[in-house]
Amino acid sequence: MFEILHQSKKSSARRGILKTAHGAIPTPFFLPIATKGSVKALASSDLKNLGAEIILSNTYHLYLQPGLKVLKKFGGLHKFMNWQGPILTDSGGYQVFSLGAGKREKKDVSFVKIIKDGVKFKSFLDGSEHFFTPESVQEIQDIIGADIKMVLDVCSPHPCSKKQAAKDLELTHEWAKRALEYQRDKRYEIRDKNNKNRSAKLAGEIQNSLLFGIVQGSTYKDLRLKSAKFLSKLNFDGLAIGGLAVGEENKKMYEVLKYTVPELPKNKPRYLMGVGKPENIIEAVKQGIDMFDCVIPTREARHGRLYLWCHPERSPLRSRSEASEGPHRNITKKNFYKIININNAKFKNNTKPIDKNCSCEFCQNYSAGYLQHLFKAGEPLALRLATLHNLKFFLDLFFQIRYDIKKGTL
RNA sequence: GGGCAGGUGGCGGAGUGGUCAAUCGCAACAGACUGUAAAUCUGUCGCCUUCGGGCUACGUAGGUUCGAACCCUACCCUGCCCA
Numbered sequence A: 001m002f003e004i005l006h007q008s009k010k011s012s013a014r015r016g017i018l019k020t021a022h023g024a025i026p027t028p029f030f031l032p033i034a035t036k037g038s039v040k041a042l043a044s045s046d047l048k049n050l051g052a053e054i055i056l057s058n059t060y061h062l063y064l065q066p067g068l069k070v071l072k073k074f075g076g077l078h079k080f081m082n083w084q085g086p087i088l089t090d091s092g093g094y095q096v097f098s099l100g101a102g103k104r105e106k107k108d109v110s111f112v113k114i115i116k117d118g119v120k121f122k123s124f125l126d127g128s129e130h131f132f133t134p135e136s137v138q139e140i141q142d143i144i145g146a147d148i149k150m151v152l153d154v155c156s157p158h159p160c161s162k163k164q165a166a167k168d169l170e171l172t173h174e175w176a177k178r179a180l181e182y183q184r185d186k187r188y189e190i191r192d193k194n195n196k197n198r199s200a201k202l203a204g205e206i207q208n209s210l211l212f213g214i215v216q217g218s219t220y221k222d223l224r225l226k227s228a229k230f231l232s233k234l235n236f237d238g239l240a241i242g243g244l245a246v247g248e249e250n251k252k253m254y255e256v257l258k259y260t261v262p263e264l265p266k267n268k269p270r271y272l273m274g275v276g277k278p279e280n281i282i283e284a285v286k287q288g289i290d291m292f293d294c295v296i297p298t299r300e301a302r303h304g305r306l307y308l309w310c311h312p313e314r315s316p317l318r319s320r321s322e323a324s325e326g327p328h329r330n331i332t333k334k335n336f337y338k339i340i341n342i343n344n345a346k347f348k349n350n351t352k353p354i355d356k357n358c359s360c361e362f363c364q365n366y367s368a369g370y371l372q373h374l375f376k377a378g379e380p381l382a383l384r385l386a387t388l389h390n391l392k393f394f395l396d397l398f399f400q401i402r403y404d405i406k407k408g409t410l
Numbered sequence B: 001g002g003g004c005a006g007g008u009g010g011c012g013g014a015g016u017g018g019u020c021a022a023u024c025g026c027a028a029c030a031g032a033c034u035g036u037a038a039a040u041c042u043g044u045c046g047c048c049u050u051c052g053g054g055c056u057a058c059g060u061a062g063g064u065u066c067g068a069a070c071c072c073u074a075c076c077c078u079g080c081c082c083a
Helices: A044-050 A059-064 A068-073 A077-081 A093-098 A134-144 A162-195 A200-208 A221-233 A250-263 A278-286 A296-302 A320-325 A361-365 A368-376 A380-407
Strands: A002-007 A014-020 A023-027 A029-031 A055-058 A087-090 A111-115 A118-122 A129-132 A148-150 A210-215 A238-241 A270-272 A291-293 A305-309 A337-341
Touching: A002 A380, A014 A380, A023 A029, A029 A380, A044 A380, A055 A059, A059 A087, A059 A129, A059 A134, A068 A077, A068 A134, A087 A134, A093 A111, A093 A118, A129 A134, A134 A148, A134 A162, A162 A210, A162 A221, A210 A221, A221 A238, A221 A250, A238 A250, A250 A278, A278 A380, A296 A305, A296 A380, A305 A380, A361 A380, A368 A380
Parallel strands: A029 A291, A055 A087, A087 A148, A148 A210, A210 A238, A238 A270, A270 A291
Antiparallel strands: A002 A014, A014 A023, A111 A118, A118 A129, A305 A337
């Protein structure tokens, strides 16, 4: 299921391969975010053309809209959105955190309450009340047809008192066990059904789906260690680190990773949830993280912020021999990338592509000035082109990361 | 020629005697965004400033008043209606 191909000697970075029901993916990898069954502004064919290998979708959002009946009717999210690659679904645990447990009470529709058995919440769409349990969230993810499922967790905010973090952690652990038990029971149940020749295909998918636990514990070392140790002993297919990049300093995040990651099983994939900026990603890869997801490339693209490589060492792959050598981004340098805001006045009359070395659809065909015009005119094409570009940057970053691990420079 | 309505900052449009450098929207300028309620949000937006404040401004020119974008007079301009 997960195999490590190269272990860096320079750092804890490793290159591997993660097998899922919808294909094997080289690690470390990045998950573009398709919260509601679409990477905003892109079609599934765009994702495929970009070379995205896996996407992340969200249990909470899909459950509310279009709802389980529709998802069942369509035979799951893969068919619904016509995406053949693997899908990881977040559990909705993050929504409990971001929608607030009362933090945004001004906007009265939202309402989240954590109780021992699960999470009560009101739909942001229509105010209707719902209840998630560790088990129901697994069931929903099965209906979605996720290749990788996440447990329902309690993501502590930042800052968070130790008492609260400990309480959140206790629930997270309890829920993790319940999710695992549900998954185990479900597999047995399906096996029984198989014996009677029923729903063999669905059974295969569910049996092949992976379940990941999530380490919490805020920024408290003993809690994080406790969490990592506790979850490592359980029979998860992979482990995630959650509750980071929620407002703490980068330094703090790196510190937490430094003592948490070594406690995770070496032979299981490690997923740092919600991270992050390129420098965060590289640091985390060096500390042994294999999987990342983040809204940054897509959200910032829609806001006109574009990621660019700095100082390309050479112009891109002029010959076949060069191509076989691999990519040439020096990601170990400090300022290896920069961000521009295409809406800035200075790009108004810029007739050149923002990066002639970039192979994305935007850079290959259009100028900076044109994209600015599309943004200012409110043309939807702006969102698509910008999103394509930023995702290309992030996917290239991971291509480079994998290459550098293999080469021994990371 | 007569009647009516109106002229406010880049634009639209509030204000109709003091707390108005003037609500608000747009545009402009910049910033933020980390398991997406985000094509969102924040700040700046007359000129100058040692950031206390100072200066010039609501069609033009006068006037009334302690004080005028706001009241009066004349003129200029715009729109609609009647001849």
